[in-house]
Amino acid sequence: MRIDIITVVPDLLKSPFEASILKRSIEKKLVEIHIHNLRDYTTLSYKQIDDYQYGGGAGMVMMVEPIDKCISKLKGERDYDEVIYLTPDGEVLNQAMANTLSLKGNLIMLCGHYKGVDQRVRELFITREISIGDYVLSGGELAAAVLCDSIIRLIPGVLGNETSALTDAFQDDLLSPPIYTRPSTYKGLEVPKILLSGHQRKVDEWRDEKALERTKELRPDLLKED
Numbered sequence: 143m144r145i146d147i148i149t150v151v152p153d154l155l156k157s158p159f160e161a162s163i164l165k166r167s168i169e170k171k172l173v174e175i176h177i178h179n180l181r182d183y184t185t186l187s188y189k190q191i192d193d194y195q196y197g198g199g200a201g202m203v204m205m206v207e208p209i210d211k212c213i214s215k216l217k218g219e220r221d222y223d224e225v226i227y228l229t230p231d232g233e234v235l236n237q238a239m240a241n242t243l244s245l246k247g248n249l250i251m252l253c254g255h256y257k258g259v260d261q262r263v264r265e266l267f268i269t270r271e272i273s274i275g276d277y278v279l280s281g282g283e284l285a286a287a288v289l290c291d292s293i294i295r296l297i298p299g300v301l302g303n304e305t306s307a308l309t310d311a312f313q314d315d316l317l318s319p320p321i322y323t324r325p326s327t328y329k330g331l332e333v334p335k336i337l338l339s340g341h342q343r344k345v346d347e348w349r350d351e352k353a354l355e356r357t358k359e360l361r362p363d364l365l366k367e368d
């Protein structure tokens with residue numbers, strides 16, 4: 143998979159890809175991340191990429207032309223499955239979307255800033271708008287990092303234990319059951335006996351039961367049929 147991220151703040155996107163699982167997935171060549179500074183695509187002085195809104199109003203708007211130049215250059219080099227705009231008015235990210243996107247080959251992610259992008263960017267280039275939640279960030283970069291993480295960890299070979307992404311919370315619309323490691327007793331709190339029993343079928347049944355219990359208690363909305 144290849145992900146091209148277009149941003150005005152490339153520095154914000156460095157560290158998420160320089161540690162842990164995302165770093166290893168790049169080293170193993172399971173994914174390529176290319177970060178593009180939008181300011182490299184403007185011909186205006188002071189590397190301007192935003193301007194005042196027509197009709198007045200507070201806040202600058204990202205101009206269509208530099209975004210067009212950047213996206214058109216990328217599309218001239220290869221085909222893309224989706225051109226995603228990270229914005230609080232997008233579809234709210236969930237596990238099903240991450241699953242679908244993890245099967246794609248090439249993605250472009252455009253990070254919004256200031257008031258957002260000129261409407262014509264959306265009409266001309268964007269195939270999907272995604273929000274990471276109902277709150278407003280100062281830009282789309284952190285949202286793009288979250289989206290990348292949720293997708294990349296699902297690519298086969300990225301996680302050491304191939305089954306672990308499939309048993310994540312949310313993969314079956316349930317939260318995870320409680321988990322424990324050594325010691326078996328800590329400050330009087332004991333690990334449930336069943337987990338020490340070595341009886342795998344019973345352990346699995348216990349986990350399913352606890353996952354359902356926790357979901358009913360903490361996120362009953364996940365159990366509602368749609």
Ligand code: ADE
Pocket residue numbers: 228229230254272273274275276277278279280281282285
């Ligand atoms: N940009 C600003 N806020 C955002 C959010 N919640 N999701 C995606 N992109 C954003």
